[in-house]
Amino acid sequence: MSDYEPVTDGGEVSDVLAVAEHRRGDLRDVSFEIISAGRELADETGGDLHLAVVAGDVDSFADQLNREGVDHIHTVAYGEEFNHDVYTQAVEALSDELSPAVVLMPNSVNGLDYAPAVANRLGLPLVSDAVAFEWDGALTATREMYGSKVETTLEVDAERVAVTIRGGEWPAAEGTGDADVAAFDAGIDEDAIGSRVTGFEEVGAGDVDISEADVLVSVGRGIEDEENIELVERLADALGATLSSSRPIVDAGWLPKNRQVGQSGKVVTPKVYLAIGISGAVQHVAGMKGSDTIIAINTDPNAPIFDIADYGVVGDLFDVVPALIEEFQ
Numbered sequence: 001m002s003d004y005e006p007v008t009d010g011g012e013v014s015d016v017l018a019v020a021e022h023r024r025g026d027l028r029d030v031s032f033e034i035i036s037a038g039r040e041l042a043d044e045t046g047g048d049l050h051l052a053v054v055a056g057d058v059d060s061f062a063d064q065l066n067r068e069g070v071d072h073i074h075t076v077a078y079g080e081e082f083n084h085d086v087y088t089q090a091v092e093a094l095s096d097e098l099s100p101a102v103v104l105m106p107n108s109v110n111g112l113d114y115a116p117a118v119a120n121r122l123g124l125p126l127v128s129d130a131v132a133f134e135w136d137g138a139l140t141a142t143r144e145m146y147g148s149k150v151e152t153t154l155e156v157d158a159e160r161v162a163v164t165i166r167g168g169e170w171p172a173a174e175g176t177g178d179a180d181v182a183a184f185d186a187g188i189d190e191d192a193i194g195s196r197v198t199g200f201e202e203v204g205a206g207d208v209d210i211s212e213a214d215v216l217v218s219v220g221r222g223i224e225d226e227e228n229i230e231l232v233e234r235l236a237d238a239l240g241a242t243l244s245s246s247r248p249i250v251d252a253g254w255l256p257k258n259r260q261v262g263q264s265g266k267v268v269t270p271k272v273y274l275a276i277g278i279s280g281a282v283q284h285v286a287g288m289k290g291s292d293t294i295i296a297i298n299t300d301p302n303a304p305i306f307d308i309a310d311y312g313v314v315g316d317l318f319d320v321v322p323a324l325i326e327e328f329q
């Protein structure tokens with residue numbers, strides 16, 4: 001156990017507890033983003049930032065997570081992969097120990113699995129999918145609705161709250177930190193574990209996680225025909241990039257669903273997002289506006305994609321893409 005003494009005796013609660021996420025041996029990007037989000041919040045609450053990691057190989061993860069801004073890392077050595085009951089018990093036990101003002105979890109598939117259970121067990125209100133927040137004795141959180149067309153502000157009328165944060169909204173924490181790292185015995189009750197991961201099955205050779213890619217070549221309806229997909233595939237190969245798309249391409253069956261960027265697809269935050277023949281509809285932009293650099297190729301100078309693009313080429317993709325392939329090869 002750490003020597004850290006939380007404020008619990010009727011004092012104002014101010015600490016923030018954030019939970020890291022990993023999959024198949026690697027920490028996910030959101031684990032570093034949640035440090036930035038948690039630090040921002042802890043600076044406003046005036047408390048410490050605690051980071052929890054629940055895993056088999058906790059020591060290696062704790063080393064990687066010890067970045068600037070983290071005050072305390074609590075490791076729960078249990079299991080290799082995500083498990084609903086283990087995470088729920090571990091985060092509940094740590095929250096009981098630390099009494100944080102805010103429990104931050106990723107708004108990921110895993111986070112959405114255990115965050116409601118944690119909030120329920122702790123008797124806390126839950127704000128999901130926050131993209132920004134402020135603290136003024138209580139939390140005010142911003143959420144986006146209707147494909148990012150509308151922003152809603154939630155004022156939480158409670159001293160303590162559970163929150164899930166959207167990936168890609170905060171920068172990844174960097175720099176080496178000096179957090180104290182302590183093993184936490186969460187007292188995991190084996191009998192209360194109702195499910196276990198028994199194995200992983202790859203969906204197929206073409207299966208990739210576009211949300212983890214650094215460079216995305218994304219194709220839209222401007223590509224006109226399935227047989228032309230090969231052209232943008234060649235560009236992706238030449239750039240060492242991953243291929244993604246807008247929804248019509250997936251609806252047409254030209255690329256699998258896991259390549260779709262947007263409101264009903266995946267949220268992506270690559271270093272470079274190359275939008276080819278994509279108009280920039282709000283539902284698409286909702287999934288890629290967090291990209292570092294956006295480059296658009298479109299014949300229509302008034303296409304909305306140019307409103308958010310850092311660089312734009314007004315031109316025919318059937319001229320521009322072959323020229324780019326030649327250049328990069």
Ligand code: FAD
Nearest residue numbers: 220221222246247262263264265277278279284298299317
């Ligand atoms: P279009 O809007 O048809 O744009 C094609 C673009 O290609 C045009 O701008 C055109 O000027 C350009 N073009 C044409 N020919 C060329 C050429 N030769 N060279 C260069 N440019 C050319 N969409 C998503 O993408 N992801 C989602 O997750 C998503 N979820 C949705 C959820 C809901 C509930 C709804 C209602 C819609 C959703 N959509 C989603 C659909 C979205 O509204 C748009 O219809 C879609 O994003 C348009 O895709 P696009 O840009 O490829 O096609």
